[in-house]
Amino acid sequence: MPTETFEFQVEARQLLQLMIHSVYSNKDVFLRELVSNASDALDKLRLAALRDETPDADVSDLHIELDIDKDARTLTVRDNGIGMSYDEVGQLIGTIANSGTAEFLRELREAQESGAEGLIGQFGVGFYSAFMVADEVTLLTRRAGEGRGTRWTSRGEGTYTLEPVDEAPQGTSVTLHLKPADPDNQLHDYTSVWKIKEIVKRYSDFITWPIRLAGETDEGDGEAAQETLNSMKALWARSRDEVSEDEYHELYQHIGHDWRAPLETIQLQAEGTFEYQALLFVPAHAPHDLFTQNFKRGVQLYVKRVFIMDDCEALLPPYLRFVKGVVDAQDLSLNVSREILQQDRHIRMMQRRLTKKVLSSVKGMMANDADRYATFWREFGAVVKEGLVTDPDNRDAILAISSFATTHGEDETVTLKQYVERMREGQEDIYFITGESRQSIDNSPHMEAFREGGIEVLLLTDPVDEVWVDAVGEYEGKRLRSVAKGEIDLGPQEAERAGGEKEKQTEEYAGLLAWMREQLDADVKEVRLSSRLTVSPACLVADTADLTPALENMYRAMGQEVPRTRRILELNPDHVLVKGLNQAYRERPDHAGLTETAELLHTLAVLAEGGRPKDPARFVKLMADRLERTL
Numbered sequence: 001m002p003t004e005t006f007e008f009q010v011e012a013r014q015l016l017q018l019m020i021h022s023v024y025s026n027k028d029v030f031l032r033e034l035v036s037n038a039s040d041a042l043d044k045l046r047l048a049a050l051r052d053e054t055p056d057a058d059v060s061d062l063h064i065e066l067d068i069d070k071d072a073r074t075l076t077v078r079d080n081g082i083g084m085s086y087d088e089v090g091q092l093i094g095t096i097a098n099s100g101t102a103e104f105l106r107e108l109r110e111a112q113e114s115g116a117e118g119l120i121g122q123f124g125v126g127f128y129s130a131f132m133v134a135d136e137v138t139l140l141t142r143r144a145g146e147g148r149g150t151r152w153t154s155r156g157e158g159t160y161t162l163e164p165v166d167e168a169p170q171g172t173s174v175t176l177h178l179k180p181a182d183p184d185n186q187l188h189d190y191t192s193v194w195k196i197k198e199i200v201k202r203y204s205d206f207i208t209w210p211i212r213l214a215g216e217t218d219e220g221d222g223e224a225a226q227e228t229l230n231s232m233k234a235l236w237a238r239s240r241d242e243v244s245e246d247e248y249h250e251l252y253q254h255i256g257h258d259w260r261a262p263l264e265t266i267q268l269q270a271e272g273t274f275e276y277q278a279l280l281f282v283p284a285h286a287p288h289d290l291f292t293q294n295f296k297r298g299v300q301l302y303v304k305r306v307f308i309m310d311d312c313e314a315l316l317p318p319y320l321r322f323v324k325g326v327v328d329a330q331d332l333s334l335n336v337s338r339e340i341l342q343q344d345r346h347i348r349m350m351q352r353r354l355t356k357k358v359l360s361s362v363k364g365m366m367a368n369d370a371d372r373y374a375t376f377w378r379e380f381g382a383v384v385k386e387g388l389v390t391d392p393d394n395r396d397a398i399l400a401i402s403s404f405a406t407t408h409g410e411d412e413t414v415t416l417k418q419y420v421e422r423m424r425e426g427q428e429d430i431y432f433i434t435g436e437s438r439q440s441i442d443n444s445p446h447m448e449a450f451r452e453g454g455i456e457v458l459l460l461t462d463p464v465d466e467v468w469v470d471a472v473g474e475y476e477g478k479r480l481r482s483v484a485k486g487e488i489d490l491g492p493q494e495a496e497r498a499g500g501e502k503e504k505q506t507e508e509y510a511g512l513l514a515w516m517r518e519q520l521d522a523d524v525k526e527v528r529l530s531s532r533l534t535v536s537p538a539c540l541v542a543d544t545a546d547l548t549p550a551l552e553n554m555y556r557a558m559g560q561e562v563p564r565t566r567r568i569l570e571l572n573p574d575h576v577l578v579k580g581l582n583q584a585y586r587e588r589p590d591h592a593g594l595t596e597t598a599e600l601l602h603t604l605a606v607l608a609e610g611g612r613p614k615d616p617a618r619f620v621k622l623m624a625d626r627l628e629r630t631l
Contacts, residue, residue: 298316
């Protein structure tokens with residue numbers, strides 16, 4: 001097969017240009033990324049060998065080798081890992097098969113110098129960072145167990161070549177034809193032994209495979225240098241006082257592909273009948289794809305220091321999917337599969353313990369460091385609340401670390417415990433309202449009587465809030481009550497103040513309410529007077545057991561058939577519009593304009609809660625006609 005030339009995918013070409021013309025200060029990260037890729041390849045080969053999937057592979061001395069040639073100004077990163085086939089090279093290197101590519105490119109362009117180098121690893125396109133320091137990159141690879149290899153070459157200018165190679169060692173070597181050193185632009189001399197040692201020590205010391213240096217010394221005397229540059233110490237197996245925060249951060253950055261320091265480091269050592277060590281990290285920032293279907297979740301699983309899998313989902317529940325880290329078990333089989341993990345009682349026991357450890361760590365953060373907790377909840381609160389629905393065993397622990405926006409302050413959040421402690425005398429329920437944003441909630445007519453009465457209401461704006469409040473139901477004997485559902489009784493003070501007024505108004509409006517119920521039968525199941533409105537003329541509410549419109553829409557978006565629920569229309573008997581309508585109905589009940597007014601009143605209530613008119617064109621016509629009559 002002859003040498004073939006291919007064009008890079010559009011996104012890959014854009015990415016290459018960003019790398020070639022890079023102005024980012026920390027170009028050293030290219031080596032971190034290439035070493036990380038080599039380490040992954042060695043992990044994959046050892047695992048395949050343990051499962052007898054590569055009987056012809058050589059696994060006798062798995063390692064990473066760095067080879068410096070000062071005269072040719074090349075640096076080669078070589079591994080004897082799993083390698084790639086001809087087709088895999090084209091798929092993995094020629095394109096970026098990543099749904100976040102466009103997002104990555106946007107963030108990379110916008111990133112400041114301090115943050116750009118972290119984005120490279122975060123989006124899984126580390127190979128391309130080689131073009132920050134190299135004019136040309138050559139990759140030679142042979143998949144373990146196969147006879148022929150593949151050579152890939154590119155100058156990063158829009159095309160690359162692929163050619164089969166008869167003689168190639170097992171694994172992958174990446175040779176960088178280095179650009180001239182340019183200290184003014186932070187482009188160091190990467191043929192310098194001390195510089196390579198410094199980068200490996202800073203970023204890759206904990207890599208579990210030996211990283212060996214081969215090539216010339218800095219003195220240039222041609223003497224071969226053969227030494228292992230990394231300590232290969234498993235940080236999770238060492239006590240906390242033996243490990244610096246910087247070392248933990250470097251491990252997290254390697255595992256999490258994140259340039260920021262983690263928000264929290266959690267260490268756990270379980271001894272007894274089933275032994276394991278865990279080192280977990282809570283990120284400081286939510287990944288962009290946290291709520292997408294393809295989000296890669298799970299922690300790394302090792303068995304007796306042997307890497308088993310990169311994303312073991314069985315060790316933490318989905319609502320903690322943002323947690324990164326390593327779990328090293330002593331008593332699992334090396335040949336364990338994902339299917340077996342789902343059923344293994346030891347894994348289930350580990351999941352329970354790890355989950356409780358993470359939740360208790362967040363609780364400690366909440367008690368001892370309000371700013372760090374505020375960051376955690378801002379970034380991950382929406383996903384943690386999923387556990388209130390899916391994990392009833394830990395519901396109390398999740399509620400204890402949950403906080404919510406409140407009408408008591410623009411920037412204040414409150415726990416349910418704090419809410420109950422400051423409930424006013426006679427208040428029986430915990431009130432909340434759900435909506436798309438704080439602004440829409442603040443302007444909701446459902447809030448009027450609560451605002452006027454100074455009653456605190458929790459403001460819930462995450463989609464999951466629509467679900468968990470029903471699943472939880474109550475807290476410390478206090479019901480969770482939506483201000484937009486059912487009839488509202490604001491306590492004995494309001495009942496006493498109203499006296500017989502409500503009974504009198506119900507009698508006064510009985511005819512109008514019955515007539516409007518008949519006119520709006522297709523849209524509402526009841527028309528009644530409201531105890532929650534003080535300013536607006538009308539609002540729509542649901543029965544206590546009904547789904548909210550937002551929840552109906554959520555289920556439909558998931559492809560579930562949900563019958564349309566007719567709502568309850570509540571009227572404010574003290575509003576001038578409602579008073580006028582009642583008077584008009586008494587004086588001329590057969591007037592054609594009354595039906596239009598009732599329809600408009602209902603549509604205004606729909607709009608007030610952020611809904612859409614059933615027939616927008618008709619609504620506009622009715623409004624225009626009414627406005628015309630006022631001129």
